[in-house]
Structures are given as C-alpha cells and as structure tokens.
Amino acid sequence: EVQLAESGGGLVQPGGSLRLSCAASGFTFSNFAMHWVRQAPGKGPEYVSAISRNGADTYYANSVKGRFTISRDNSKNTLYLQMGSLGAEDMAVYYCARVGSSYSYDYWGQGTLVTVSS
C-alpha cells in the first residue's frame, strides 16, 4: 500500500525557518517525481515545488523561489522541504504528493500544518 507521511510542521515566528519531511513507503520511491503542494485555510491547493526522480532537477513556484529548497534522499525514501523567511502567506497545510504517469497527483500524504505567528 502506497503511503506518504509528512512531519515537521508547527508554529514558527515570522522570518523563521522550518524543515518538512515526507516518508514514503509501499512503492519504489526513486521511480517517481514528487511535489510539495500547500493549502491555506479555506483555499484551494497550490503547487509549491517539484523534484525529479533522482533529485537532480528542482523547481519552485514563484511565490517561494529563493526561500524554499526541495530535496530527496532515495536511500531513505524521504522527501524534504527546507523553508526559510517564512511569512503569513506561507501558513498552510503542506502535502507531499506523488506524480503519476499522467501528470496527476495519484497519492497524497495526510499533510502537516505550518503556522507563522509571533
């Protein structure tokens, strides 16, 4: 059974940093590109960042470029998102999502909540 489990969310002060993790199981992690998608309260999902299967290629939404860094460790079946210079606009539930063969997100984690507040 495919499972994705995010962790690392929590309360952080404005301007602070946080590192999210996503532990994958039930499939060959290195065979799939992975994305981070976030969802602010009451809003629709928003693409945040993407990483290729081997981690060599990374991409970011304009809203997080220069502040967030996506990475993966295929030996540990884990995806990461290092977030910096956090602001109120970054408050959301952050999901890791597996990219299926047809550009869709075929599996999602349960999400981890990031709250930015002083």
Added chain:
Amino acid sequence: QSALTQPPSASGSPGQSVTISCTGTSSDVGGYNYVSWYQQHPGKAPKLMIYEVSKRPSGVPDRFSGSKSGNTASLTVSGLQAEDEADYYCNSYAGSSTVRVFGGGTKLTVL
C-alpha cells in the same frame, strides 16, 4: 499562472446528477488532455478521482466521469450519494513538467 475557474458551490438531491465546470485557457486546460479532478472531505487530503480528462483510477466509482470542451473541463457525478458531499478541485498541466494550476474549488452539497 492564474488559477482555474470553478463555481464555488453546486448541489443536488440523492440520485440526481451534478456537473462541475473548470475553465482555464489554451495554455492549460485547452492545450493539453491532462486535466485531473480531486475530491476532498473536511480535514482530509485530496483524493484523485479523474485523470487525463476522463480516466478513473482503480476504485473510483463509475458514477464519476470527466470531459472537456475547448478551455473548459467538467466533472459529472451521477446518482449522487451522501458520501459525495465534499470539495472538488480541478487541476491542469500547464506546459511544463512541473507547473500545475488548480481551480479554486467547488463545494458539492447533497441535499
């Protein structure tokens, strides 16, 4: 990339059919057959219901169907059931292997 446009709400009685639209541009919905739909119940993660405009993943009831005409994609839920009450989001490939645009979401109410 601008968000895709969905109606904020839709409703129907049990057994009826409801169609939710998702309007984009020729750069996303109209340009590619890579529209997907997600169902989200409160407090839960989104679940893939339709991919490549009209294909259903294993386990998704055939009451859910998708289509596309020009820059507008649609999700139809037939034979509405109480458990279909949820938020629905569309998503489209937008010309890059990584860029995705989502719709703002439609809250489906089963009356």
